[in-house]
Amino acid sequence: xxxxxPRIIQRAEPRRDDPRARFLIEMARALGTYGMAAxxxxxxxxxxxxxxxxxTQTFSVPTSVFLSFEIGEKRETMLSRVDPRGTDLSKIxxxxxxxRRVVERRLNPARATRMVKRVIARKPAYPAWxxxxxxxxxxxxxxxxxxxxWRELLAAAITGLCVGALAHAASRKxxxxxxxxxxxxGTAAVLAxxxxxxxxxxxxxxxxxxxxxxxxxxxxxxxxxxxxxxTRNLVSGTARMVGAITVLLSIGLGVAVGQRIAGYLPGGLDxxxxxxxxxxxxxxxxxAPLGFVxxxxxxxxxxxxxVPAGAGAFVLARVxxxxxxxxxxxxxxxxxxxxxxxxxxxxxNRPASTVIFPGLLMLVPGTLGYRSFEFFLVEDTITxxxxxxxxxxxxxxxVAGLLLANVAAAPxxxx
Numbered sequence: 001x002x003x004x005x006p007r008i009i010q011r012a013e014p015r016r017d018d019p020r021a022r023f024l025i026e027m028a029r030a031l032g033t034y035g036m037a038a039x040x041x042x043x044x045x046x047x048x049x050x051x052x053x054x055x056t057q058t059f060s061v062p063t064s065v066f067l068s069f070e071i072g073e074k075r076e077t078m079l080s081r082v083d084p085r086g087t088d089l090s091k092i093x094x095x096x097x098x099x100r101r102v103v104e105r106r107l108n109p110a111r112a113t114r115m116v117k118r119v120i121a122r123k124p125a126y127p128a129w130x131x132x133x134x135x136x137x138x139x140x141x142x143x144x145x146x147x148x149x150w151r152e153l154l155a156a157a158i159t160g161l162c163v164g165a166l167a168h169a170a171s172r173k174x175x176x177x178x179x180x181x182x183x184x185x186g187t188a189a190v191l192a193x194x195x196x197x198x199x200x201x202x203x204x205x206x207x208x209x210x211x212x213x214x215x216x217x218x219x220x221x222x223x224x225x226x227x228x229x230x231t232r233n234l235v236s237g238t239a240r241m242v243g244a245i246t247v248l249l250s251i252g253l254g255v256a257v258g259q260r261i262a263g264y265l266p267g268g269l270d271x272x273x274x275x276x277x278x279x280x281x282x283x284x285x286x287x288a289p290l291g292f293v294x295x296x297x298x299x300x301x302x303x304x305x306x307v308p309a310g311a312g313a314f315v316l317a318r319v320x321x322x323x324x325x326x327x328x329x330x331x332x333x334x335x336x337x338x339x340x341x342x343x344x345x346x347x348x349n350r351p352a353s354t355v356i357f358p359g360l361l362m363l364v365p366g367t368l369g370y371r372s373f374e375f376f377l378v379e380d381t382i383t384x385x386x387x388x389x390x391x392x393x394x395x396x397x398x399v400a401g402l403l404l405a406n407v408a409a410a411p412x413x414x415x
Contacts, residue, residue: 020052021069023109025080026116028065032082034091038228038236044414051103061236089298090125096351096415125297128168134294135164135215141288143211149274151203155195159188159212181247185254188212193262202271218244219364226395285311289358306358313337313359331397338405351415
C-alpha cells in the first residue's frame with residue numbers, strides 16, 4: 001500500500017523576514033530589556049502594528065515577549081527572549097523617537113530595525129566611575145531623608161561607594177551578578193558597623209546600612225508590578241513582584257550574614273543620629289535626583305527636568321502627607337507627577353518617563369519592604385506583617401495616582 005505523501009504547509013504571512021514583523025519584534029524586545037511595563041509595551045507595539053498594516057497581539061512578561069501577527073486569516077506567533085538590564089532613559093528616549101517616526105510613516109521598518117539594534121549596542125551614557133560615584137551621592141542624599149546627621153551622610157557615602165564598586169565588578173560576570181544583592185547586603189552591614197570604630201562619634205548603623213543599599217532596593221520594581229496588576233497584566237505583574245521579593249530576601253539575608261560577621265570585628269555600637277538644619281534636607285532633595293540621572297542613564301540635558309521633578313515630588317509628598325495623611329498624600333503626589341509627565345510628553349514629544357521615574361523614585365516603598373524582612377528575621381512577625389502590608393498600600397497609592405493622572409491629562413502616546 002503506497003505511503004501517503006506528506007502535506008505541504010505553506011508559511012503564513014508575515015514571514016519572519018518580513019521587515020515589519022522584524023521591526024516589531026526588535027522594538028518589543030528592546031523596550032522589555034530596559035524595564036518598560038507590560039501594559040505600556042503591549043499598547044505601543046499594538047499601535048505600531050496597526051500603523052504598519054499588521055494586526056498584532058502582544059503578550060509581555062519581564063523575561064520574554066510573544067507577538068502574534070495576523071493578515072486576513074493567516075497568523076504567526078513568535079517568541080523573543082528578553083534580558084532585563086534595568087532602566088536606561090537615554091535608550092528609551094531613542095527608542096521612542098524611532099517608534100514615533102515609524103508610526104508617522106517617516107521611517108521604513110527595515111531601517112528602523114537597524115537603528116534599534118544600534119541603540120541596544122550603544123555604550124552606557126556615563127562612564128563606570130560616574131555610576132559608582134552616583135551610588136554614593138544617592139546614598140548620602142537618602143540618609144538625610146531618613147534623619148541622618150553628618151556622620152551618617154559620610155558613612156552612607158562610603159558604603160554607597162563600595163556597593164557601587166561591587167555592582168560594577170559583578171556586572172562583568174554573569175554568575176557574580178546573580179549574587180550581587182546578597183554580597184551588597186553583607187558588605188553594607190559590615191562597613192556600617194566598622195564606621196562606628198572610627199573616632200567620629202555615634203553613628204546609626206541601621207540607617208547607614210539602608211541608605212548604602214538604597215539603589216539596589218526594588219521599590220520601582222514593586223510599583224511597576226502593582227501597575228501591571230492594576231491594568232490586568234496578571235502574569236507579568238506577578239512575575240515582577242516575585243522578582244522584587246526575591247531581591248529583598250537576598251539583600252536581607254546578606255545583611256543578616258554581614259551583621260553576624262561584624263560581631264567579630266571592631267565597632268558595632270549603634271548610636272542616634274545628630275540632627276541637622278532643615279535647609280540640608282532641601283540640598284539632599286536636589287542631590288539625590290542628580291545621582292538618579294546617572295543611575296538611570298538619562299541624557300545630561302534631561303537633568304534640567306529630572307532634578308526639579310525629583311525635588312518637587314519630595315517636597316510635595318512631605319507637605320501633603322503631613323496635611324492629609326500618608327496614603328492620600330502619596331496618591332496625590334503620584335497623580336501630580338503623572339500629570340506633569342504627561343504634559344511634558346505632549347509639549348516636548350518625549351517619553352513621560354523622563355519626569356515620572358525620578359519623581360517616583362523619591363516615593364517608592366523599597367526600604368519598607370526591606371524593613372519588613374528585617375522584622376521577620378528577628379521573629380517580630382506581627383510588625384513584619386504590618387510593614388509588608390504598608391508596602392502594598394503605598395505601592396497601590398502610587399499606582400492609583402498614576403492612573404488618575406492618565407484620566408486628568410491623557411498621555412499622547414504609550415511610552
